[in-house]
Amino acid sequence: MAEIVIKNVRKEFGDFIAVKESSFTIEDGEFFMLLGPSGCGKTTTLRMIAGLELPTSGEIFLDGEEIGQRPPSERDIAFVFQMFALYPHMNVYKNLSYPLVSQGMPRAQVRAKVDEVATILGIKDILKKPVGGLSGGDRQRVALGRAIVREPKAFMMDEPLGALDAEFREHMAEELRALHDRMGATTVYVTHDQLEAMQMGDKIVVMNNAVVEQFGKPQDIYDMPATMFVADFIGSPSMNFLNFQGKVAKGEELVTLADQTMSVPTLREGASGDLVFGVRPEHINLSDDGAYRGKILATEYLGTTQIITLDTPNGEVKARIASDQLATVGETVGLGFNAKTVTLFDKATGRALRSELNEGVLAHG
Amino acid sequence: MSAYSVTEPSTRSKWFAGSLVILYALITMIPLAWIMLTGFKSPSDAISYPPKVVFEPTLEGYVNLFTTRTRQTQEFLDANPPQNWADEIVREYDMVIVGPSKFGERFLNSVIIGFGSTFLSVFLGTLAAYAFSRFKIPLADDLLFFILSTRMMPPIAVAIPIFLMYRNLGLSDTHLGMILLYTAVNISLAVWLLKGFIDEIPREYEEAALIDGYTRFQAFYKVVLPQAATGIASTAIFCLIFAWNEYAFAVLLTSATAQTAPPFIPTIIGVGGLDWPAVAAGATIFLLPVMIFTILLRKHLLRGITFGAVRK
Numbered sequence: 001m002a003e004i005v006i007k008n009v010r011k012e013f014g015d016f017i018a019v020k021e022s023s024f025t026i027e028d029g030e031f032f033m034l035l036g037p038s039g040c041g042k043t044t045t046l047r048m049i050a051g052l053e054l055p056t057s058g059e060i061f062l063d064g065e066e067i068g069q070r071p072p073s074e075r076d077i078a079f080v081f082q083m084f085a086l087y088p089h090m091n092v093y094k095n096l097s098y099p100l101v102s103q104g105m106p107r108a109q110v111r112a113k114v115d116e117v118a119t120i121l122g123i124k125d126i127l128k129k130p131v132g133g134l135s136g137g138d139r140q141r142v143a144l145g146r147a148i149v150r151e152p153k154a155f156m157m158d159e160p161l162g163a164l165d166a167e168f169r170e171h172m173a174e175e176l177r178a179l180h181d182r183m184g185a186t187t188v189y190v191t192h193d194q195l196e197a198m199q200m201g202d203k204i205v206v207m208n209n210a211v212v213e214q215f216g217k218p219q220d221i222y223d224m225p226a227t228m229f230v231a232d233f234i235g236s237p238s239m240n241f242l243n244f245q246g247k248v249a250k251g252e253e254l255v256t257l258a259d260q261t262m263s264v265p266t267l268r269e270g271a272s273g274d275l276v277f278g279v280r281p282e283h284i285n286l287s288d289d290g291a292y293r294g295k296i297l298a299t300e301y302l303g304t305t306q307i308i309t310l311d312t313p314n315g316e317v318k319a320r321i322a323s324d325q326l327a328t329v330g331e332t333v334g335l336g337f338n339a340k341t342v343t344l345f346d347k348a349t350g351r352a353l354r355s356e357l358n359e360g361v362l363a364h365g
Numbered sequence: 366m367s368a369y370s371v372t373e374p375s376t377r378s379k380w381f382a383g384s385l386v387i388l389y390a391l392i393t394m395i396p397l398a399w400i401m402l403t404g405f406k407s408p409s410d411a412i413s414y415p416p417k418v419v420f421e422p423t424l425e426g427y428v429n430l431f432t433t434r435t436r437q438t439q440e441f442l443d444a445n446p447p448q449n450w451a452d453e454i455v456r457e458y459d460m461v462i463v464g465p466s467k468f469g470e471r472f473l474n475s476v477i478i479g480f481g482s483t484f485l486s487v488f489l490g491t492l493a494a495y496a497f498s499r500f501k502i503p504l505a506d507d508l509l510f511f512i513l514s515t516r517m518m519p520p521i522a523v524a525i526p527i528f529l530m531y532r533n534l535g536l537s538d539t540h541l542g543m544i545l546l547y548t549a550v551n552i553s554l555a556v557w558l559l560k561g562f563i564d565e566i567p568r569e570y571e572e573a574a575l576i577d578g579y580t581r582f583q584a585f586y587k588v589v590l591p592q593a594a595t596g597i598a599s600t601a602i603f604c605l606i607f608a609w610n611e612y613a614f615a616v617l618l619t620s621a622t623a624q625t626a627p628p629f630i631p632t633i634i635g636v637g638g639l640d641w642p643a644v645a646a647g648a649t650i651f652l653l654p655v656m657i658f659t660i661l662l663r664k665h666l667l668r669g670i671t672f673g674a675v676r677k
Binding site: 050051052071072073077078079081083085086087088089098099102103146150 | 567569570572573574575576577578579580583588591592
């Protein structure tokens with residue numbers, strides 16, 4: 001239904017900069033996640049798309065039309081609030097019909113439309129109830145219903161599952177994703193939960209400190225982080241950072257870590273000084289031989305896998321290995337790294353060095 | 366019912382608390398009951414000593430309150446038999462009813478001025494409170510302090526300047542003048558009280574309405590106002606009680622046309638001095654509107670007093 005283009009958008013609240021020049025594109029029909037820690041500017045970005053905040057500078061295009069400074073009523077974008085914001089003085093039916101009434105839709109048509117949406121969401125039996133006594137899930141469904149009833153160009157969702165308890169959240173996440181797939185409407189979803197973002201999103205924007213760190217498909221962001229922040233924020237446990245001093249040149253395939261040579265994806269740019277060797281815990285394997293060695297400090301059993309904490313010459317490292325592999329605390333073992341998955345970072349800028357691995361994926365805001 | 370419950374008070378302490386409340390209510394209601402009883406006494410019963418609790422009720426006070434009477438000669442009285450029951454009552458004093466008294470007019474003035482200023486205070490107060498609560502207003506804190514500062518001295522302290530101002534502006538003894546005066550006194554209470562209520566209403570409701578295609582004013586009118594109803598009702602009661610009972614300014618600024626009931630009632634003269642039963646009857650009737658208004662809105666009033674303490 002709609003493509004949304006964010007172009008150099010900036011938002012200031014007095015002296016405070018909530019969002020620095022940010023650009024990304026949300027394609028038609030995408031389930032798009034805005035991910036980041038609290039205070040990173042993701043909600044402000046969402047509110048700017050909806051029109052609840054106006055950007056200080058920059059442009060927002062909805063289907064090619066610039067809407068950055070328009071009031072929300074002229075944007076045809078629906079918004080699902082974190083605390084649902086159902087009108088407390090109205091019953092469920094009135095809540096659902098409210099956006100239609102504002103358009104001056106005839107009463108019979110409103111009734112038919114509300115009925116249809118209530119059937120989709122399975123809330124037909126509570127239409128006459130006041131919203132005050134509803135369970136969290138039903139409130140969530142009514143809030144969704146109020147958003148979808150007028151068939152807007154796009155949906156904005158501000159941590160819509162945040163107010164639900166963990167067990168129910170998973171169920172609603174599935175329901176939400178199914179609803180999106182059925183309607184195919186562009187959806188922008190704010191969350192601070194990286195698992196939720198990976199699980200539900202077609203694409204993810206990772207924001208931090210008012211800046212877009214990276215945007216792309218969940219797999220790309222996970223495998224090829226553009227910055228150390230993204231690498232650290234996504235994944236649990238997060239990516240290991242092994243600090244080392246050195247100099248690498250364009251075209252190189254080897255780096256030296258504590259006198260040991262490690263292969264990495266062929267570099268497309270060079271760097272020198274404080275560098276970081278980034279590797280995900282599941283891309284480390286432990287063996288008795290192996291030249292690069294570390295001492296096991298702790299083991300954490302997780303069912304199918306276990307997390308091993310090791311002390312290496314370049315700092316503490318966590319490895320994820322099969323739970324049936326024997327690992328004893330105090331033992332010294334050799335570490336092997338899956339060369340194809342390694343990302344090198346320049347510590348001063350926090351940015352990933354371009355290599356054959358991540359070329360073409362890196363996108364900075 | 367557990368004897369060891371921590372949160373539930375014991376039956377004995379409930380009885381004790383209940384009796385205290387009833388005792389307090391009885392004590393505070395004695396003057397009120399006395400006024401209501403006096404309204405049905407004859408003038409001699411009203412001033413008898415020791416005071417009479419048991420007496421023969423009469424509507425004399427109410428008749429005197431609402432009518433103007435003249436004393437007539439015996440021949441006139443014999444020639445004109447009493448027209449109705451009220452006439453019969455005043456015949457005892459060789460009088461006839463010649464027309465209505467000013468009480469009705471004064472009472473109507475009280476209604477116009479009291480409810481008019483209440484409406485205006487609450488209307489302006491709601492708009493101002495909404496603006497203070499939702500918009501970034503330059504010097505908002507200073508403005509709020511300034512509004513509150515109008516109540517930092519008793520209003521009567523500025524009686525002389527207001528008297529002179531009103532005389533020059535031609536507002537003396539007018540309904541508009543009194544409405545404006547009481548609004549000016551009440552507005553600070555209204556703004557502060559309502560700001561508290563509106564602050565408590567989450568902004569998301571209005572934002573949802575904006576998203577749903579309504580303008581800012583429609584969102585205010587259709588979503589914020591219904592939720593501020595409790596605050597508006599309790600603010601209205603406080604404003605009405607002040608404007609309704611105000612005496613000093615009414616004495617000073619009103620006379621022939623816009624005089625309200627409070628300065629009028631104590632001036633009702635009967636045979637040989639103040640007509641206490643008529644005064645009491647006037648006071649009783651004067652109490653009714655505020656009482657009814659308060660009873661109608663009392664649920665809101667209770668919440669109004671404890672506002673901020675209870676989350677919705």
